[in-house]
Amino acid sequence: MKTIHLALFGPGKVGSKLLEQLSNSEEHLKKSSGITVKLILVANSSHALLNPNGIKSGWDSGFNEGSQKYSFNDVEEYFRKNEFENLVSIDTTASDEFPQQYFNLVKAGSHIIAANKVANTLSSEFYEELRRELKKNKKNFIYETNVGAGLPIVETLRNLHLSGEKITRIRGVFSGSLSYIFNTYSKEEKEFSKVLEEAGILGYTEPDARIDLSGKDVGRKLLILARELQLKKEFEEVSIQSLIPSQLNGNTTLDDFNSRVTELDEHFQVYKSKQLKDEVLRYIGELNVASGTLEAKLISEPKTSVLGQIEGADNIFEIYTESYKDQPLVIRGAGAGAQVTARGVFGDILKISERLN
Numbered sequence: 001m002k003t004i005h006l007a008l009f010g011p012g013k014v015g016s017k018l019l020e021q022l023s024n025s026e027e028h029l030k031k032s033s034g035i036t037v038k039l040i041l042v043a044n045s046s047h048a049l050l051n052p053n054g055i056k057s058g059w060d061s062g063f064n065e066g067s068q069k070y071s072f073n074d075v076e077e078y079f080r081k082n083e084f085e086n087l088v089s090i091d092t093t094a095s096d097e098f099p100q101q102y103f104n105l106v107k108a109g110s111h112i113i114a115a116n117k118v119a120n121t122l123s124s125e126f127y128e129e130l131r132r133e134l135k136k137n138k139k140n141f142i143y144e145t146n147v148g149a150g151l152p153i154v155e156t157l158r159n160l161h162l163s164g165e166k167i168t169r170i171r172g173v174f175s176g177s178l179s180y181i182f183n184t185y186s187k188e189e190k191e192f193s194k195v196l197e198e199a200g201i202l203g204y205t206e207p208d209a210r211i212d213l214s215g216k217d218v219g220r221k222l223l224i225l226a227r228e229l230q231l232k233k234e235f236e237e238v239s240i241q242s243l244i245p246s247q248l249n250g251n252t253t254l255d256d257f258n259s260r261v262t263e264l265d266e267h268f269q270v271y272k273s274k275q276l277k278d279e280v281l282r283y284i285g286e287l288n289v290a291s292g293t294l295e296a297k298l299i300s301e302p303k304t305s306v307l308g309q310i311e312g313a314d315n316i317f318e319i320y321t322e323s324y325k326d327q328p329l330v331i332r333g334a335g336a337g338a339q340v341t342a343r344g345v346f347g348d349i350l351k352i353s354e355r356l357n
Helices: 015-024 025-033 059-066 072-082 098-107 124-137 154-162 175-186 192-201 214-229 254-259 262-272 338-355
Strands: 001-010 036-044 045-052 086-092 111-114 167-173 280-288 293-302 315-321 329-334
Touching: 001 098, 001 338, 015 025, 015 214, 025 036, 025 154, 036 059, 036 072, 036 338, 045 072, 045 154, 045 315, 059 262, 086 262, 111 167, 111 254, 111 338, 154 167, 175 192, 175 262, 175 280, 175 315, 192 254, 192 262, 214 280, 214 293, 214 315, 262 315
Parallel strands: 001 036, 001 086, 086 111
Antiparallel strands: 036 045, 167 280, 167 315, 280 293, 315 329
16 A cells, blocks of 8 residues: 655645545545555645644644644654655645745655646746756656646647657637636627626636736646747747736726726627627637747637637647647647646646655
8 A cells, every 4th residue: 555645735725625535535546546645734824734644534624723823944844854755745825935835845855746837937947947856856746737727738748749749839728717708708698797707606717807817827828838848938928918908907906896897898899799600709828839939819719610619618729730730639628616626636646656656
């Protein structure tokens, strides 16, 4: 029986759903894969619950009662003192700062799994330095959920690239929230603000919908895919079309934005009025390898095309290569939500476990 010692940073929607899935699969994992997952740390930005013997199910009530304020030095000391075998730290935070701690986690003996995209979209210098540190310490870094939630995009692309297949272009709908919004807005006679509200209720958008509408999330995913192909690109080089009108961006507060959200209706009606009868709106990401261009933009797409036919909050990726030519490899499926993202992280735990003794 192989034991994986798990430290979870960020017990929010995705993190808590992951712990629920792990708890429900405990016996199945033992029987099917010979794996025991022992949760030895749960931490949010200020408090941590530690138990080297394993935190049992119902961690949330234990967290409320037994967590303590911590510094990252405390975590490093905890890891070193206990010398956990097969230690894996999981980042399900949305923090811009936490990925800076990956170096310390690796030095303290931990592998890394990240649903957080930040580490892979900082500067090339950070990106390469992290990989040098991982290699030096013989640690794994897996982040399949950075693109496409639970869909196998990153690994598929990496395997194609490493096998020598020449990838020429990647195109698709990369954002589950924007997918839902434009799938619905294109085919229904509803105001844009109403569709945006529905997307929020369903949990597809961030509490601040401007984060989704800015297009930056799609831009980050494009950069991650480009770097998997070893293209030397920075986030600033990604051409991103923001969908937020200038009067609702800049210094506007979230409360201001929410109180004036109906101003989006006229803004998006302009796009809709330009659609032909057999077209729909799609916010896509497009990477052209030959020209080295990365674009995130709103387009009109024929209803009958592969991109035009997606529904709900689906993601879809078309991967064009020399072998696939004009018939791209297509990967499509649910691309948003805590459930599928947590399931993707679960898959990353299994991948790491296969590589460990």
